[in-house]
Amino acid sequence: MSEGTIAIAADHAGYALKEVLKEELEACGLDVIDLGTDSDASVDYPDFGRAVGEAVACGDAARGVIICGTGIGISIAANRIAGVRAALCHDATSARLAREHNDANVLALGARLLGPEVAHDCLRIFLDTAFPGGERHDRRVRKLG
């Protein structure tokens, strides 16, 4: 993905990784909407998952990236927004399949579980992999609502 707007947010546990990935996105020429948090002071992950989910659902961003300690809480929050398909990815394969099979529009990462290189690979592959569509995947993704 070489153009488009990406919304990104994290809680305190994901803040440092968010800053690194934000720089990578900007270096690729993508427009980034940073929805916080702005430090490692404790905050509540649902607020940040919801913010990115809403930005993607309303079309302000083409895709989203959300980060908390495990990626679990923030992905649950984002997935409560209609139209959001947030995928918690742990490696290049899960990031690729999240796009190819689920047409995921939000990448969720666990900063306490991943090293920076793995997080970088997840991000790059998530952005670069197209949803191929096709009758079977289209039907299943439609059923997600």
Ligand code: RB5
């Ligand atoms: C914060 O301590 C932690 O609970 C949060 O980052 C996340 O892992 C929740 O799912």
